[in-house]
Amino acid sequence: MSAEDLNPEEQWPLPPAWMWDCAECVRRYEAMKHVQAVIAGLTAEDPGVDWDVTDSIVGTQISLSRHLAEAHREALPDWDPACPACAGHRAGVAKTGERSPDLPPGAVMAAAEHRARHLFAPPRIVGLM
Numbered sequence: 001m002s003a004e005d006l007n008p009e010e011q012w013p014l015p016p017a018w019m020w021d022c023a024e025c026v027r028r029y030e031a032m033k034h035v036q037a038v039i040a041g042l043t044a045e046d047p048g049v050d051w052d053v054t055d056s057i058v059g060t061q062i063s064l065s066r067h068l069a070e071a072h073r074e075a076l077p078d079w080d081p082a083c084p085a086c087a088g089h090r091a092g093v094a095k096t097g098e099r100s101p102d103l104p105p106g107a108v109m110a111a112a113e114h115r116a117r118h119l120f121a122p123p124r125i126v127g128l129m
Contacts, residue, residue, distance in 0.1 A: 007064065007124075009122060009123045010124055011122055012120070013119070015120045016119060020090055024067055028060065028064040031060050032063075032120075037056050039056060046083065061121060062129070065116040069113045076116050092107055093111050
């Protein structure tokens with residue numbers, strides 16, 4: 001496979017330098033990459049292998065994005081105008097804010113977690129959550 005064959009939508013970005021200064025970011029990022037490698041190895045050996053979604057790549061991504069949203073919200077990227085999920089989260093937070101000045105923490109957290117995923121996940125899968 002050549003570099004030309006690599007789809008940018010599939011590429012895992014290099015996280016920003018400030019994430020490497022946070023021991024918890026490093027721990028959660030390494031856990032995510034470790035689980036990815038384990039699952040890739042298991043499914044390569046046996047494509048029918050049954051793995052637990054809650055203790056998998058998705059679970060570790062949620063863990064990392066939650067930490068980023070809680071501990072580093074001010075460093076999260078802004079809404080990506082090319083991302084349909086960003087548009088949906090942004091509109092949802094705006095609508096919730098119109099109905100109530102006290103935003104439900106769940107809507108705000110989900111939006112912040114999504115923005116956090118732009119830091120470490122490929123564009124193809126950022127929009128899945």
